[in-house]
Amino acid sequence: MHGLVDHYGLIALFVLVMLESAGLPLPGETALVAAGVFASQGRLEIWEVITIAAIAAIIGDNLGYWIGRTGGRGLLERFGPFKRWSERWLPWSERFFQRHGAKTVFIGRFFSVLRVTAAWMAGVAHMPWWRFFAWNAAGGICWAVLFGLLAYYAGQAAVDAITKYGLIGAVAVIVLLAVGLGALHLWRKRVLQTETEP
16 A cells, blocks of 8 residues: 555545545555655655545545435345345434434544445435535545644554544544643743753
8 A cells, every 4th residue: 555655646545535435445544644654754745645635535425425325225225135124224324314424424434434334325315415515524624634644743653543443542642642742842941941041
C-alpha cells in the first residue's frame, strides 16, 4: 500500500478512498495513513492529502448510497436466498436509519466494516439523501483531518492505536498529544522565564 501511494501519490489516495467508501473492501484508510506519513517526510502536502481524502470519502459514500438506493433493495427482494432475510431486515433497517441514521453514517466512517457498508445500507433503507449527505460530509471531513494529521504528527503507531481501539483510541491519542504539547509549552515558558530573570 505504501508503495502504491508513494508511486501514484494523491491519485492512488483518491481512488482507494473513494472505492472503499463506495463499498469495495479496499485499504482506503491505510492509503490515507501512508499519505500522511509521506507528507510528514515532505513528499506530499498535508493539506492536499486531507482535502483529497475528504472529497474522495464524500464522493464514494454518495456513490454507495445511490447504488444501495436504486439497485440494492431490488437485488435483496428478488433473489431467493436474500428474499426471506430482506423481508425481516428491511423494515427494521428503515426504522433504524430513521432514528439513528445520522449517527451511524458519521461514526461509521471511523470503523472499517461500517466504512464499507454504511453508505449503501443507508441507501437501501431510503434514508433521506440531504440528511445522509450532511452527516456523511461531516464524517468524511473529520475522518480525513483526524487520521491525516495523526499520521502527519504522530506517525503510524498512533493510527494503529486508533484502528485497534476505535474512537476510544482516537480520544486517548488526542488527549496524550494535547497533554504533551501543553507540557512542552509550559516547559519552554519556564525556560524562557529563568533565562530572562537576573
